[in-house]
Amino acid sequence: MTLQDLLDHRRAVRHFDPAQPIDENVVRRCIEQAALAPTSSNLQLWEAVHVTDPEVLQGLAHACFDQQTANTAQQMVVFVARRDKHRDHTRRVLEQAVAEIRRSSPADRQEGRIRRQTIYYTKLVPFLYTRCFGLLGLLRKGLSLLIGCFRPIMQETTEGSVRVSVHKSCALVVQTFLLAMAEAGYDTCPLEGYDSHRVARLLGLPRGAEVNMIITCGKRLPSGVWGARQRLPFEECYRKV
Ligand SMILES: Cc1cc2nc3c(=O)[nH]c(=O)nc-3n(C[C@H](O)[C@H](O)[C@H](O)COP(=O)(O)O)c2cc1C
Numbered sequence: 001m002t003l004q005d006l007l008d009h010r011r012a013v014r015h016f017d018p019a020q021p022i023d024e025n026v027v028r029r030c031i032e033q034a035a036l037a038p039t040s041s042n043l044q045l046w047e048a049v050h051v052t053d054p055e056v057l058q059g060l061a062h063a064c065f066d067q068q069t070a071n072t073a074q075q076m077v078v079f080v081a082r083r084d085k086h087r088d089h090t091r092r093v094l095e096q097a098v099a100e101i102r103r104s105s106p107a108d109r110q111e112g113r114i115r116r117q118t119i120y121y122t123k124l125v126p127f128l129y130t131r132c133f134g135l136l137g138l139l140r141k142g143l144s145l146l147i148g149c150f151r152p153i154m155q156e157t158t159e160g161s162v163r164v165s166v167h168k169s170c171a172l173v174v175q176t177f178l179l180a181m182a183e184a185g186y187d188t189c190p191l192e193g194y195d196s197h198r199v200a201r202l203l204g205l206p207r208g209a210e211v212n213m214i215i216t217c218g219k220r221l222p223s224g225v226w227g228a229r230q231r232l233p234f235e236e237c238y239r240k241v
Contacts, residue, residue, distance in 0.1 A: 006182045011225045013187040016072040016218025024052050026184050027075055027217060034177035039169035041125055042097075043089045046170040046212070048177075049078040049203050056202065063198040064214060069189040069224075073216035078199065079174050083166045084208025086129040094121035131159050163210075170212040177215065187220040 001009065031048045039045065051057055052075050060078070061070035070076070094117060101113045130136055137159035147153045156165065174190060181188050191214040199211050 001183060003179075006179050010178055010182040011187070011220075011229065012069075012189045013216075013218070013220040013224040014067070014069040014189060014226060015221045015224035016069070016074060016187065016216070017221045017224075018072060020074075020219035022074045022186050022218055024050070024075060026186065027077065027181070030177055030180035030184055030186075031077065033180040034173045037169075037173040037176040039172070040165050041120075042093050043086060043125070043169070044093070045082045045085055045089060045166045046173050047080045047082050047209070048173075049080060049205075051076045051078065051203075059202050060199065060214070063202060064191055064194040064216075067191065067193060069216045070191065070214075072218065072224075074218040076217060077177065077215045078203060079170055079177075079212045079215065080205060081163075081166045081170045081210045081212045082208075083129065083163060083210070084206065087126070090121050090125050090129075094118065097121070128157060129162055131162075134159050137162070167210070167212055174213050174215065181215075181217065185219075186217055187224070189216045190214075191216060 027050060031050060034048070035044075051060055057073065057076060060076055061067075061073065064070035097117045098114050101110055101117065105113055128140065137157065140157035141155075144153050144155050144157045148155060156162070178188050178190065194211070194214055196211045199205075199214070200209070205211070
């Protein structure tokens with residue numbers, strides 16, 4: 001299938017065929033493909049909880065307000081934004097970046113590149129991601145507003161903005177997963193209709209982890225797709241400058 005075929009085929013499926021099980025190894029493979037999605041600063045602050053256990057599926061469907069897509073799902077994947085892991089990921093991403101520079105950069109460029117990466121991952125990223133009841137975010141925002149008077153600087157520096165950034169990256173992972181599943185011949189429906197507290201309790205998510213989206217998975221019944229695809233006119237969301 002071409003990308004256009006996949007995009008045309010993928011639909012939000014609200015009723016899966018109970019007679020058609022799906023292979024959990026294929027779903028796992030699709031999650032591996034989703035891991036190739038880009039993330040901000042390559043921090044990969046996300047996690048996928050692949051739910052195949054019938055009892056957990058039932059509990060999860062209930063936490064999704066017993067929507068039909070959840071009640072009929074063969075499996076579900078809960079994508080979780082893991083801003084809380086920023087320290088650990090920052091350290092490991094820097095280690096990988098340094099190793100890659102040593103492997104592939106010209107010898108005379110290595111030290112400069114390593115220094116810049118080290119400053120980025122040991123100073124800038126921790127400064128941006130560290131939280132303190134919103135206060136550090138306010139301090140950062142004040143600084144970026146001030147510096148922004150003189151030169152371009154990132155303005156999304158409050159704790160809320162950083163949270164959005166982590167969810168943004170996680171959503172790219174989710175979209176990649178949806179397309180991978182479509183290519184594998186499986187159907188999905190992304191959900192944000194759920195009680196996040198119940199989901200977190202059910203899956204034993206740690207504090208600081210936030211459910212980004214739940215994806216129901218299975219094979220569609222014809223009645224599982226609600227009508228022809230609806231979109232507003234493209235011209236309304238496209239502007240050329
Ligand atoms: C973030 C997000 C949350 C969604 N939440 C739900 C949901 O809780 N229940 C549901 O039935 N569909 C949900 N959907 C599916 C959308 O309604 C669906 O994608 C949209 O109507 C477009 O249809 P299509 O995916 O078939 O093109 C959600 C989609 C997204 C992207």
